[in-house]
Amino acid sequence: MILAAAERCETRDTVLIFGAGLLYDIPLADLLAEFKRVILADLLFMGPARQVARQVPRLKLATLDVTNSLEALAGGTTEVSLPTAYLDDPSISLVVSANVLSQLSIVPNEYLEERFGQTEEASEELGRKLVRAHLDYLASFACPAALITDEARIIRDRAGAETATISALHDVSLPEGGESWNWDICPLGEIDREHSVTHRVRGYDAFPKNQK
Numbered sequence: 001m002i003l004a005a006a007e008r009c010e011t012r013d014t015v016l017i018f019g020a021g022l023l024y025d026i027p028l029a030d031l032l033a034e035f036k037r038v039i040l041a042d043l044l045f046m047g048p049a050r051q052v053a054r055q056v057p058r059l060k061l062a063t064l065d066v067t068n069s070l071e072a073l074a075g076g077t078t079e080v081s082l083p084t085a086y087l088d089d090p091s092i093s094l095v096v097s098a099n100v101l102s103q104l105s106i107v108p109n110e111y112l113e114e115r116f117g118q119t120e121e122a123s124e125e126l127g128r129k130l131v132r133a134h135l136d137y138l139a140s141f142a143c144p145a146a147l148i149t150d151e152a153r154i155i156r157d158r159a160g161a162e163t164a165t166i167s168a169l170h171d172v173s174l175p176e177g178g179e180s181w182n183w184d185i186c187p188l189g190e191i192d193r194e195h196s197v198t199h200r201v202r203g204y205d206a207f208p209k210n211q212k
């Protein structure tokens with residue numbers, strides 16, 4: 001999906017990747033071969049990304065809160081800002097959001113519930129705002145954008161029958177199109193012996209502009 005997005009790029013300057021994490025999902029060698037520079041943007045970097053960055057000067061690590069809201073949320077507000085980082089950087093040829101969208105609300109909501117007694121309803125509302133702001137942000141880049149995200153979590157019993165399906169995006173709908181596939185993230189036995197969890201993932205190699 002990411003490499004298909006790369007093929008759409010008019011320039012081969014910089015790839016910007018949000019939520020690079022441990023690099024499990026990122027075809028880094030191919031991207032480094034095709035582009036001048038790759039910027040990994042994440043809240044924090046662990047060993048794998050740091051190690052490659054030490055060896056490859058064209059790989060940059062950018063510590064970034066992609067929501068542009070965590071500092072305010074830490075103070076107890078539930079206001080969400082529209083992120084603007086890199087929007088005015090003409091060197092960005094491709095932007096990729098790699099399995100970060102569903103994660104944006106998890107820690108802030110846990111924190112606000114624990115520290116400020118935020119209600120479940122308010123957590124859902126904040127989650128929706130964070131998801132929408134990220135989708136708007138991606139759609140605002142002038143260059144091609146790719147989005148890969150889990151959109152639903154499907155719980156199955158021992159016999160494989162679906163017992164619940166929960167939105168991973170606080171019921172925010174993704175745009176039409178893209179491709180959908182299942183990720184058996186917790187096969188039977190991983191959480192417990194009664195349930196398995198599958199994530200339904202959706203990916204866009206050309207995330208639509210100016211749509212939510």
Ligand SMILES: C[S@@+](CC[C@H](N)C(=O)[O-])C[C@H]1O[C@@H](n2cnc3c(N)ncnc32)[C@H](O)[C@@H]1O
Pocket residue numbers: 018019020021022023024025026041042043044064065066067070098099100103104
């Ligand atoms: C499920 S992991 C992504 C996996 C990754 N794409 C890979 O290839 O291994 C989610 C990532 O999102 C990052 N993340 C969560 N909230 C973030 C935020 N507000 N800003 C930037 N990164 C964030 C986490 O640090 C984590 O690395």
